[in-house]
Amino acid sequence: MQISGTCSVRNAELLLRQRGALEPCQAVARRYSGRPEEDAELLRALGFEPEWSFDAGGNRPRFDAYSQEWKVGIEREMREQMNVRSHLLFAEVAYQKGLIEIGVFILPMKGQGTFGRTVREVTKYDVFTKYFPLQVPLYLIGCER
Numbered sequence: 001m002q003i004s005g006t007c008s009v010r011n012a013e014l015l016l017r018q019r020g021a022l023e024p025c026q027a028v029a030r031r032y033s034g035r036p037e038e039d040a041e042l043l044r045a046l047g048f049e050p051e052w053s054f055d056a057g058g059n060r061p062r063f064d065a066y067s068q069e070w071k072v073g074i075e076r077e078m079r080e081q082m083n084v085r086s087h088l089l090f091a092e093v094a095y096q097k098g099l100i101e102i103g104v105f106i107l108p109m110k111g112q113g114t115f116g117r118t119v120r121e122v123t124k125y126d127v128f129t130k131y132f133p134l135q136v137p138l139y140l141i142g143c144e145r
Contacts, residue, residue, distance in 0.1 A: 001030055004109050005142035007119045012102050012137035021070040021102075024048070028065060029106045029141040034076050036064060048074065054099055061090035063100075071101040078106075081113040088122065088134060095136035104139045115142030 003026060006013070016022040024046040032039050036050040043050045043065045052066030052073070063073035073094055075087045084107065091103035107115040118140055122128050 001143040001145055003029055003141055004144045005115055007115075007123075007140040007142075008138075009122055009140070010135070010137040012104075012139035015102050015137055016070075016072070016104075016139055019070045019072075021047070021067065021072050024067075025072065025074065025104045025139065026141065028074055028076075028104075029143055032064070032076060032106070034064070034078060048072075054094060054097070056090060056093045056097075059090075061087070061093070063094075066100075071099070072104060073100040073102075074104040074106065076106040077113050078108050079112055081117060084113040084118055085121070085127075088118075088128065088138075089132070091138070092132075092134050092136050100136070102137045102139060104141065106141045106143060109142045109144050115140060 016025055027046050040050045048065035048067050051062055053060050053062035064076045065074040077084045094100040107118055109115050128134050
């Protein structure tokens with residue numbers, strides 16, 4: 001896939017760059033198929049564990065990729081905006097629990113749960129800026145095939 005846009009919220013890009021994790025995250029966006037069982041070797045070679053889950057008060061959310069060294073959770077969501085929203089909330093839970101320090105979201109440029117819509121939701125719309133304000137630094141990557 002080709003990276004067509006990025007958005008850094010709460011200095012996420014700088015934090016990734018300082019840790020040496022920016023290029024590996026972008027490589028995941030370009031090369032990850034979305035099937036962890038097929039891409040486990042790729043993810044490990046880039047410094048991530050595939051399909052990492054944690055306890056969130058009775059829920060077991062998971063990241064598609066996770067690095068304990070960099071404290072980065074990656075979520076690739078190419079379908080529904082509601083899925084993106086729930087993953088944003090779970091990223092915040094992981095951040096508050098100290099499990100991640102940066103959330104990376106790989107999103108399509110077109111379709112249901114899109115890069116542009118997610119950027120607006122986390123930077124302008126009331127749901128995540130007023131009612132459920134997120135604190136987790138987010139690096140959003142918009143991709144096209």
